Amino acid sequence: MSAELPVPDDLVLVGHISGAFGVRGWVKIRPYSRDADAMLSAKNWWVDKPELRSIERLEAKNHGEDVVACLVGVADRNAAEALKGAVVSISRKLFPALGKDEFYWVDLLGLSVENLEGQSLGVVRDLMDNGAHPILRVAAHDVPEAELHKHEILIPFVDHFVKRVDQVARTIQVDWGVDY
Structure with missing residues (x-):
């Protein structure tokens, strides 16, 4: 020690x-x-x-x-x-250096998530791994349109859905509707 x-x-x-x-x-x-x-x-x-x-x-x-x-x-x-x-x-x-478009999970926590229409979906509270890819766990408690999700939205962290991660602006833009 x-x-x-x-x-x-x-x-x-x-x-x-x-x-x-x-x-x-x-x-x-x-x-x-x-x-x-x-x-x-x-x-x-x-x-x-x-x-x-x-x-x-x-x-x-x-x-x-x-x-x-x-x-x-x-x-x-x-x-x-x-x-x-x-x-x-x-x-x-x-921490080892990362390549382009690679992120440490800890750097994604607390980022605001919005869809392509500019609607806020919530804030990344956690990530989990389903074996195939990581999944963003988005706290949606402050988003009235997301009420049907019971306070959490799960979004696969893959290129098909995640369009941009801006660590400076602390936002993640996703192709995801508020009613998914």
Whole structure:
């Protein structure tokens, strides 16, 4: 553990520790994204249990839908179990660069969604992965025309429906009706 590192002001939640992995202190992490490259490449992780602190990652690898990791100072199963439930964060500066028209899910959260007619559909509150592609979960509680959706609209995050993402203007334009 490295308590002397200053807490970065750009921490991004990337997963949570779901339990121990084996008996030698490895932890199992459930990533918040299908692509765990940022987590796997970062040398220092920040965990919030018992309080926010930096932990050096010695080794990490994909294990099915999870990531398993060996961390400095976590020497046995009991120490690994003590971290169960901790949120794992890393500095945004450590994220790998993306190509054109690629986005980290965390960058889409909070963006306003409007259709091609300029009607507001709501705000991206979450994303989920259905196996084929990501799906935007749009909170529609402030949109009277979307009342039939019971406060949530699910929009596939694919080129056919998503026409433009403007991170500067914090908007996503979609080919989607308010009555879909």
